[in-house]
Amino acid sequence: MELAVSVKNLVVEYDQFRLENVNIEVPAGTIVGFVGENGAGKTTTIIAILNLIHYQKGEIKVFGKEMSEGEQEIKKRIGVDLDDSFFYDNFKVKEICQVLRQMFPDWDQNFMDVHLKKAGIDPQKKFKECSMGMKAKLKILTAVAHQPELLILDEPTSGLDPVSRDDILELFLEFVQDEQHTILFSSHITTDIEKIADYIIFIHEGQIELNIEKDQLLDTYGLLKCSKQDAADLADFPYEYHQSIPYAEKFVIKDRQGFQKEFPDLTVERITIDELLLMMSKGERA
Amino acid sequence: MEIILSAQTNKPIYEQIYDQIKRQILAGTLKTGEELPSMRILAKDLKISVITTKKAYEELIRDGFVTSIKAKGCYVAQIDAVFRKTQEEQNIRIKLQQIVSQGRSIGMEKKDFKEFIDKVFEE
Numbered sequence: 001m002e003l004a005v006s007v008k009n010l011v012v013e014y015d016q017f018r019l020e021n022v023n024i025e026v027p028a029g030t031i032v033g034f035v036g037e038n039g040a041g042k043t044t045t046i047i048a049i050l051n052l053i054h055y056q057k058g059e060i061k062v063f064g065k066e067m068s069e070g071e072q073e074i075k076k077r078i079g080v081d082l083d084d085s086f087f088y089d090n091f092k093v094k095e096i097c098q099v100l101r102q103m104f105p106d107w108d109q110n111f112m113d114v115h116l117k118k119a120g121i122d123p124q125k126k127f128k129e130c131s132m133g134m135k136a137k138l139k140i141l142t143a144v145a146h147q148p149e150l151l152i153l154d155e156p157t158s159g160l161d162p163v164s165r166d167d168i169l170e171l172f173l174e175f176v177q178d179e180q181h182t183i184l185f186s187s188h189i190t191t192d193i194e195k196i197a198d199y200i201i202f203i204h205e206g207q208i209e210l211n212i213e214k215d216q217l218l219d220t221y222g223l224l225k226c227s228k229q230d231a232a233d234l235a236d237f238p239y240e241y242h243q244s245i246p247y248a249e250k251f252v253i254k255d256r257q258g259f260q261k262e263f264p265d266l267t268v269e270r271i272t273i274d275e276l277l278l279m280m281s282k283g284e285r286a
Numbered sequence: 287m288e289i290i291l292s293a294q295t296n297k298p299i300y301e302q303i304y305d306q307i308k309r310q311i312l313a314g315t316l317k318t319g320e321e322l323p324s325m326r327i328l329a330k331d332l333k334i335s336v337i338t339t340k341k342a343y344e345e346l347i348r349d350g351f352v353t354s355i356k357a358k359g360c361y362v363a364q365i366d367a368v369f370r371k372t373q374e375e376q377n378i379r380i381k382l383q384q385i386v387s388q389g390r391s392i393g394m395e396k397k398d399f400k401e402f403i404d405k406v407f408e409e
Contacts, residue, residue, distance in 0.1 A: 031336075104292070170330070215338055
């Protein structure tokens with residue numbers, strides 16, 4: 001499998017924070033969702049991939065090459081949306097496009113015009129006058145308009161209403177109509193990831209907890225809530241995470257169907273990404 | 287083609303797609319030779335991941351409902367009468383299994399089922 005991004009044994013250290021041996025693989029042609037609570041290390045990992053911070057250890061390759069083998073060439077092929085847009089507040093949307101057009105030879109103004117219209121963004125509007133939804137869309141559109149093969153997006157949908165988020169997901173799915181196109185995006189709005197991601201990477205306290213095909217997670221993992229007595233009867237059945245909550249016990253089970261066969265009287269439900277994240281941070285690992 | 291996905295059921299999304307396309311092929315609403323949307327377009331339209339649509343299509347191809355022509359696309363396969371009949375029989379078998387396990391849970395035996403079936407035929 002061809003990899004758009006590979007991160008091996010990445011270690012990043014600063015005062016209060018440490019990324020510990022992070023390993024990530026983003027197969028070309030897929031959408032990979034990157035989830036974790038605030039401060040878990042999503043942004044740090046992303047800016048390390050983009051070679052924007054110094055890292056202590058590890059090997060990072062984009063399109064099979066390290067940044068030292070030609071950062072400019074590699075970055076031309078990446079569309080980026082980070083928290084800060086670096087757009088001047090007083091620039092009109094039209095002027096932002098003109099500047100970017102100078103920077104990127106493959107800039108597709110036609111794409112921009114079509115999508116600005118679709119998003120209801122007036123090119124004459126100043127950036128500071130745009131709504132939050134418009135700003136978010138504009139950032140993503142400018143990331144796509146220079147025709148990259150890889151999009152790396154940090155929280156592209158945060159702070160947006162469901163309608164705007166849906167528009168953005170549509171844009172992502174349009175982008176991957178080309179089989180070589182790849183998206184790595186972080187989000188704590190996990191329903192977005194649940195919808196469109198092919199793979200999900202969970203990060204917790206600077207470490208990768210789980211890297212899994214989304215369908216496998218949703219189709220096989222389960223959440224069990226039961227009494228203390230029932231929990232004692234489970235004996236040796238393997239679980240991933242456990243948490244005691246008021247009046248009950250909660251377990252994350254890897255093989256929902258297998259569990260159900262063995263314990264037909266207990267109900268084990270599908271698990272959502274949100275619940276799994278909660279169990280990772282509030283529960284304890286088996 | 288119609289596909290209605292539900293997040294509430296326990297059934298995986300790829301299986302929901304598989305079942306609904308299969309049903310429409312067996313019912314003849316999707317006709318032999320008809321082109322199906324590409325996996326990527328279907329994923330986009332349904333707002334789901336490509337891996338999911340890929341899995342559904344792979345199983346439809348494996349089970350002979352769909353043929354894939356390289357670099358062209360996926361088409362509804364020729365379904366003959368015998369194949370249709372075996373598929374229906376398979377469905378009936380699955381329903382029967384459910385009925386039998388339901389009956390067993392209240393202590394019914396083989397002969398009880400036979401009596402039931404005889405009665406149904408006499409009606």
